[in-house]
Amino acid sequence: MNVESILQELRRKIDDIDTQLLELLNARMDIVKEIGTLKKTHNALIYRPERERAILQRLASQNKGLLNQAAIDAIFLEIFAVARNIEMPEKVAFLGPEGSFSHQAAESRFGAMSEYISLPTIKAVFESVHTERVRFGVVPIENNQEGTVTETIDLLNQIDVRIVAEIPLPIHFSLASNEENIKKISKIYSREIAFRQCRKFLNDYFPNALLVNVESTSKAAEQASQEVGTAALCSHIAAKIYDLPVLFDNVEDNAHNTTRFLIISKTFSNQASGNDKTTILVDLPDKPGSLAMFLQEFDRFGINLNKIESHPRKNEAQFKYWFYIDFEGHIEDKNVQRILEKYEGQIRCLGSYVKLC
């Protein structure tokens, strides 16, 4: 047999498997539709991140084939996103512009079939969620190189929304350009922060290029797509949107550069998954020992604290603080309930959700 006929035979097998996959996927979606009808009649929540996580974990533990965990997650997250859209189409707002890392984070959870709305500010995302113009919003909360996005934490305090899930997104920059020969690139567009995070690559490959700061990495991609002799340092998704070929991938200096995003919604409560995190806002009396005593409760009940930040109250000239706290556990855990009861009126719980980082 020659190569061509072997290839033909292998492709025939792939076609057969794809037909079976399609049938199975449609059979799955028939069941999803039934679940959707049931949920609608009982006014139940469509998005169940803890159920999705449990499915991914079960599949990972059963897996014996070539697919690794990341591949299984990517395929099934897309299936879940399509399933949710069959149950009820979802509108998702994100911090724009299109092609931003928030857009990428949103797409990673809500897939290709959801309706995405790009908004210019984090506040606009919060307001759209609060007024229920959209079902979900995706906003950045912290970057492990640059720290907390204080605007998001302040808005969590000011606008009544719930946290549905967190999304850790590895931040990879690509160098994208219409130029095939890198010697012809004399100008690179991006944001200051991206230039900072890709310093070594730029020094090694483009020591003489002019670095031009624009308002977003998506804008950089748009600009580079229109101008000869230029490139953009941008997200993969931005390069795709502006049809700009990627010349180099993952050009950041630090491979661990990760941003944590939050999915927010107007009303939401996740069931416990066994691996949860809870976010609360706490306003304690401004006197010696009040914070220390509050934190001691977590020690007493063996609850691990993940993050604590103080933020000034905005309506007072003197500096008085409230606290943003993340800890491990679910709001329905007995020990967590004890703390919440003891400090009733001083704690606002923003939600319990699957802990991914």
Ligand code: PRE
């Ligand atoms: C399903 C879809 C959406 C939810 O986020 C979780 C799971 C799925 O596709 O498996 C089904 C479903 O709606 C459910 O199990 O509640």
